[in-house]
Structures are given as structure tokens and as C-alpha cells.
Amino acid sequence: MSISMYHASVPTMIRALNNLAAVLEKGAQHCEARKIDPSVLVNARLYPDMFPLVKQVQIASDTAKGAGARLARLEPPGYEDNEATFPDLIERARKTVKYLETLKAEQIDGSEDRTITWKAGENTRSMQGMPYLLNRVLPNVFFHCATAYDILRHNGVEIGKQDFLGKL
Secondary structure, three states: OOOOHHHHHHHHHHHHHHHHHHHHHHHHHHHHHHOOOHHHHHOOOOOOOOOOHHHHHHHHHHHHHHHHHHHOOOOOOOOOOOOOOHHHHHHHHHHHHHHHOOOOHHHHOOHHHOEEEEEEOOEEEEEEHHHHHHHHHHHHHHHHHHHHHHHHHHOOOOOOHHHHHOOO
């Protein structure tokens, strides 16, 4: 039995972003309960040369919506990257989930051998669909979701592995 490109991509990214939104909600609650200025955590980073929480969420969102659109032969929706608060970040994750939920299996299945092309800064890159999904997209989504989780955990938010994985 094989797994379809749709089932390997869209539900997996939706789950990751829903879990990210839940972790961000806990971050907001942590700030409120401890009277911490939320902007401190929104702009926190694990190391000076790493992106802050806000950028981790934006990249996870951009990677997921971009991949879903490209695999479906659509133009990815553009978001402004103007989030500055926990509610903004939570809404960004949820908006991305809503977009992914519009994609159908018949749009994405069969993309495993299709050439996927995207811009990365000034560069244009291309890969076949399956390696694009498995070797670039999913690791990138998980990296940025995990880094967002790690920033919050490092700053005392009471979250654990189950929060990252979500309910099965």
C-alpha cells in the first residue's frame, strides 16, 4: 500500500500548524499568568544568530502554504509578515490551516514526479515533487515548529512533547 502525496503533505502540515497554534496559546497564557510582556517572548530567540519566535512561525506558515499550493499547481497566497503579538501568530497559523483545508487530494496526488519550482531569495530552485515534499518541505515545517516550541520552552512555558505532537 502506498501513501498519496496529498495524505503525506496536507494533513501532516495541518496537524503541525494546529499544534503550533496550541503551543502559542500556552505561550500567551504563560505571559498573562506571570505578568510578562508578551513581546519579550514573541521576539525571543534561542541564540543571537537565529530567527525570533515571530519569524519561526512565519516561516513554518510560508513553507506549508507554499508547498501545498505548488504541489497543487497553484500560486501560494501572500501574507504580509506583520505579526507582532501572540494573537497575530495564532491567527497566522490558523489562516494557513484554513488555506490548506481548501486543497483537495485530486489537486496534489500525482505530483510526486512533477517538477516543483520556487523562489528562495533571489534564486529559483526546482525539484521533483516527492523529494521536494519529503526532503525539503516537511523537514522545514517541523524545524520551524520545533524551534518555536523550543523558544517557548526555553523561556519557561510549561509545554512538553505531547504539546508538540498533539493528540493522536
